[in-house]
Amino acid sequence: MFAGMQRRIISLWFPRLASDRALRVRPIDGPFVLTLKQNNANRVYCLNTQAQRQGLDRGMPYSDARAFCPDLQSHPADPQGDQRFLHALRRWATRYCPWVGLEGEDGLVLDITGSAHLAGGEEMMLTDMRRRLARAGLAVQIGLAPTRGAAWALAHYGEGVATQDTLKAIRALPVAALRLDEDTSVALQRLGLRRIGELAQTPRAPLTRRFGPEVLMRLDQALGDQPEQITPLADPPHYGVRMTLPEPIGLLSDMMAGAERLLERLCDKLKAQEKGARKLCMTLRRVDQDHQQVELRLARPLRDPYRILPLFERGLAEVDAGFGVDQLRLEATLVEPLPVRQISRAASRGKDQLDDLITRIGTRIGLEQVHRLLPAQSHIPERSFIISPAAYSDPAGGWCALRPRPLQLFPPEPIAGSGPHPPRRFRWRRMSLTSGRSTGPERICPEWWLEDENWRTGLRDYWQVETRQGRRLWLFHTPQNPGWFVHGEFA
Structure with missing residues (x-):
């Protein structure tokens, strides 16, 4: 040397x-x-x-x-x-x-x-x-x-x-x-x-x-x-590109054209490293040396410039170009692995559209505010799901339940009734209801290894009750501390 x-x-x-x-x-x-x-x-x-x-x-x-x-x-x-x-x-x-x-x-x-x-x-x-x-x-x-x-x-x-x-x-x-x-x-x-x-x-x-x-x-x-x-x-590789312009620009169409060129170069770098961008930051330098930034957070790691470009339009439209912008700089500030894989257009189209929709909504209200429900390993109805940000989780399979579960769950609401079978007539939410067809019971025991204030009454016997007024309710009876409650409603 x-x-x-x-x-x-x-x-x-x-x-x-x-x-x-x-x-x-x-x-x-x-x-x-x-x-x-x-x-x-x-x-x-x-x-x-x-x-x-x-x-x-x-x-x-x-x-x-x-x-x-x-x-x-x-x-x-x-x-x-x-x-x-x-x-x-x-x-x-x-x-x-x-x-x-x-x-x-x-x-x-x-x-x-x-x-x-x-x-x-x-x-x-x-x-x-x-x-x-x-x-x-x-x-x-x-x-x-x-x-x-x-x-x-x-x-x-x-x-x-x-x-x-x-x-x-x-x-x-x-x-x-x-x-x-x-x-x-x-x-x-x-x-x-x-x-x-x-x-x-x-x-x-x-x-x-x-x-x-x-x-x-x-x-x-x-x-x-x-x-x-x-x-x-x-x-470590640096995922950033820049473009210095011979003449200042200020129109949205010109800034979008510059963003397209930068995205093509940046995505080539990401593809070479099998990475995908989760967070992008575009810095626009004005002729008066002031800087403005447009940040884009993606619901999924991406390196497709033609999918990312439309997502920048809303942010660039709010940029105050002043007397003109003479430099554009684009940097992927957060990247994740995105290995190359063979997928069909039909199989990925729906998922891509959903990810782009989550990104557009998240740009307005924040990605952490867009949630999805995921199944959880628990036989307790309130614990059978978790709420997770849609941008940082993948959809899981369906819920595995031996018996149907109501579409809507709410805190147990007491009703008048006695005995182990559903009451024939009862009042709920200021409505007088008459039981028609009843299916049950389904006994659910509390999880003794977890402390839960709502399950201190002990085990529950759940019934599916179809009322003559058209409401399909999910009722349960507590034999250890006798009482009847409405816990959910089927569609």
Whole structure:
């Protein structure tokens, strides 16, 4: 990459990444650990320096840690959040060089070859890294060497800088600094090979026969005899396009034509990544440098420009163009996976029209205000459905009920009656009704594992009652606390 220039690799190790991240949000003075459930037992996942001074260590049971340190404070660990934080640190580290990769779950590796002079030299670069990370509340150990393996070894076991002679810089470090597994490191120590310098002077053939090629490969990588590349993570794709106009525009038709061009380019990007837009934001820059935004939230992820374009018309019609708009910028601020699949036009037409209708209504009143009913796993009538925003749920199958259910449910309304059979005559909502045909009973028991004030009367016997006045009602009787109620009405 850089002819005639020695490679320079920096390894950043964050020994307390998880606990430092947690303490940045909620500072705690005293011993503190993060716990993670492993093999049905809570264990110490990460800890701060005060907890280490109390003799605690990673992996020990949390109950033992509390016995050693009664005033210990803890919080559940979040490994996924820690990885997101490490990715954020990787983006931050690109301020020093473009080649930044991840090193395990708690480290970074930087190839600063040819970049150190931009920060005033290697020493000033390392000083700036330590200062900024300390200001952020992160403990870090740094190693700098011509190879990735040597930099890792110095960061984890020596924290130093290797210049020309790499072996001289790492020869006093333990063999575990070569990134060997624990069993191999213990086996080498039993043979008397405790330091990297001792391992480098040992004949290679017996080591290969006993341990395989991995030990010598790691040694050669650390000394630079075998190459080891750094693969930087690619930045996430940016779903944004813009258009600068030679002449200002102000008519709705012109802005719609510009939106169509931008949508075609943006949807090509989305299709290449198999993504669909859920939220779009169009920014219009006027000639007086003022900006106006039109936001569009979609009921389903889309990447079809001809379906999205008409949905922008209402928002663009309300834009005050002033003396004219000279730049349009369109960005998908929220995207979701939308894999390619083969569908027929007839099968998708109705669903597409419904999604577009939900989007149009949601543009006026908000997508969260458009609801649909979904079946729920419960035999209790009031709990047999849930209300969910239509834009963030899919229609489920029909309700599975052994007996018909009324179209309309309302809170139970008491009526006069006695005995286990429906009353022949009763008054309901100021109407005098006479029972005709009755079907039942259907006994429904309360869910004892849930507290429900409406079901404290115990089990219910439901009846379908057709009155001679034409009303079809759903009545129930409570045998444990005798009484009759109307709970619903059939269509």
